[in-house]
Structures are given as C-alpha cells and as structure tokens.
Amino acid sequence: MTIATAPEAIRASGLRVTESRSAVYAALRARPHASADEVYAAVAERMPQTSRQSVYNALNDFADAGLARRIEPAGRPMLFELRVGDNHHHLVCTACGRVEDVDCAVGHTPCLHPSDDHGFEVASAEVTYWGRCAACAASAARAAS
Ligand SMILES: [Zn+2]
Ligand SMILES: [Zn+2]
Incomplete structure (x- = not known):
C-alpha cells in the first residue's frame, strides 16, 4: 500500500x-x-508563524471533507485522526489519556444494531471503552504494594 503525500x-x-x-x-x-x-x-x-486559528481551521476543514475524523471522548478535548471510514472504536485510559484504536470485534459494524433503535435509521456508531492502560494499571499496582 502506498501512502499518499500530504498534498496528494x-x-x-x-x-x-x-x-x-x-x-x-x-x-x-x-x-x-x-x-x-x-x-x-x-x-x-516547524512553522512558528502558523496561527492557532489556521491549524483549527485546517482540522475542521479536514473533518468536514472526510479526510480526518473527530473523536470526542466525554470530558476530554476533541481529538483528530486520519483513520476514517472504518467505524473503528477507541480505548481511552482514564489515568493518562492514552488512546488506542480498536477494530470492530465481530466483522461488519456490529454496533450498528442497537437492541432497540426506536425507529431510527442508524448511520454510524461510536464506542469508547474507558479504563486504565497497561502502564497505568502496572504503576497503580506498584503504588498499592
Ligand atoms: Zn494510562
Ligand atoms: Zn482511532
């Protein structure tokens, strides 16, 4: 797989x-x-003359154009990523904020089927798994012993 350059x-x-x-x-x-x-x-x-606003604008343009995805873990700043279109989910560490991608566990968008859809035509689903990452769990265990 070839990776496109940024301008491409x-x-x-x-x-x-x-x-x-x-x-x-x-x-x-x-x-x-x-x-x-x-x-x-x-x-x-790398570009000290860049304004914060121009970076925010670029991120929003990317998200609106489908080039980037916004993820919004509750109570955290909005995050951006370039992995789009695959409905993947996220693990978020409640201690250090580390975020990892999680593929859907059982094939095609299983989370598109809520137990009760209340008549909605569901288009997408986002799942956030909250917990402690391995490093934070290990350091908590060390602190406790
Ligand atoms: Zn952590
Ligand atoms: Zn992701």
Missing part, C-alpha cells in the same frame, strides 16, 4: 492545498488521536 491526500479530498494544511496533515499522521492544541504545537515547531 488533501487534493484528493477536494480541498485546496496550502502550506499550513500540509503541515497539519503531516503532524496528524505522526500523531494519531491528537488534540487541536497538540497538532498546533507540532506544526508551530
């Missing part, structure tokens, strides 16, 4: 390629599940 991917999604959009795309590729502030910090390291 941006162009393919129908957006105009700009320097800041390319930098935002590259930063997001290097940091899946980054918050807008984390993306801004990464972009500003």
